[in-house]
Amino acid sequence: MVRFINLTLAGITSGAVFAAVALALVLIWRATRVVNFAQGAMLMITTFIAWSVIDAGGSYWLALGAALASGLVLGAVVERVVVRPVENKPHLNAVIVTLGLFVVLQAAAGMIWGDTPHSYPPAFTIRGLSVAGTWLLLSPFDLFVIGAVAAVMVALTLLFVRTDLGLKLRAAAFAPEIARLQGVRVGRMLTLGWALAALVGSLAGVLVAPSVFVGPTQFDAMLVFGFTAAVIGGLDSPAGAVVGGLLLGCALSYVSGYVSSDLVTMGALAALITVLMVRPNGLFAASGGRRV
Template identity: 70%
Template sequence: MGRFLDLTLAGLTSGAVYAAVALALVLIWRSTRIVNFAQGGMLMITTFLAYTVVSHGGSYWLALLVAVVSGLVLGALVERLLVRPVEKRPPLDAVVVTFGLLVLLQGLAGMLFGGTPRSYPPAFGIAGFRLAGHQLLFSPNDLWVVLVVLGGMAVLAVVFRRTSLGLRMRSAAFAPEVARLLGVRVGPMLTLGWALAAVVGAVAGVLIAPSTFVSPTGFDAVLVFGFTAAVIGGLDSPPGAVAGGLILGVVLSYVAGYLGSDIVTFGALVVLIVVLMVRPSGLFGAATGRRV
């Protein structure tokens, strides 16, 4: 029973990490209808900037602020300089641009920061809580990660469903021509969507960093699992991204604990296939019917 509880808590922690990345992917998809495969590279750059602050004596919170501000600027620049020139072309063009940006950012990080993996300090203690004499594999820092992700999901859900800003961003993404006729400034809305997504990604990078090493390619696996979580939950749903991340994290923790870590990636594939067979739009995605 103790092993099952430990695996569950460890899965919730890793699932929150996947959910944080999934939230950033969902935000860009909802606001611009583009899957940003450069998200891992963007959060890697902002995390390196945060690490620079910490390594020079700055506090964790100052580093987090630097990551958020740099993410806001980076996201806006990427949309204005790279994505907007191809927004009227076939959707595949934007996907290719994001892949190219990922390679560029990884190469740039290698030149500026080197390829040596760096350790990142956690916000809180990493010693697990004790319950009935048993030390859990769930620490105050893990609790911080879970609470931040849940809070981010709640904020995004409110913004998109309950505010005029969210309505304008959604209309700019789904029907830009109609949105322009209704007075919505589509360009700034798209830029804002990318900037907000980059902020979420920057926070995700800082949350992830203590559990992995910061390096130019250190976030690639997290991006893959984060994208899987977003698809499982539904690319249109912030709550779905969180649910997908937590489900994926717990399942993969069980797979690693009971079957072996060598088949974790295969386990993620099985979960993805099962969910898409039952509900192709994702667990929380809006179901669509086929037009005859």
């Protein structure tokens, strides 16, 4: 029983990070109908920037701030410079462009920071907490990870549902032409949508860095797991991305704990196929499928 609880706790922690990456993908998919294959590389770059701040003697929090700020800027720049020219073009163009960006960013990171992974400090201790004499697989840093992701989710939800800006962002994503006819500056909204998505991605990068280390290829798996979580959730639904992330995190934790840690990636594939067989449009898809 203790083992099950521990695996669940570990699953929720890693699931929170998957959920953040999935949310970054869903925000972009919803706004621009592009699957951002460069998301893993973008959060790798912002995490390297955070690492550089720490390496230069900056505090953890200054580094976190640098990652988030550079995420916002990187997201906006990528949309304006790389994605804008292929919007309203065949779907494949955007796929190729984001894949190309992924390769470029990875190569650039190798040239700037080198290929050897660097360690990254956690914000708090990673020693598990002890409850009634039992050690749990839940450390103060894990609680920080879950809390940080939850705080960002709540903030984004409030932004989208409660503010005028959020209303414009949603209108621009759902019906760009109609939104323009209501005076919404749709181009700006798309840029802002990418910036917000990259911000969420950059948070995930910093949170996962202590366990995967910081290197040009260290975050590739994050894209795979994040994408899996997003598809499980239906790709169109922010709530689905969060639930998909948590489900995937727990499923992988059980596979790793009860079967073998070598099978984790296979477990992700199995989870994806199982969900898609039962609900081909994902758990949270609205009725009426959309072309992926």
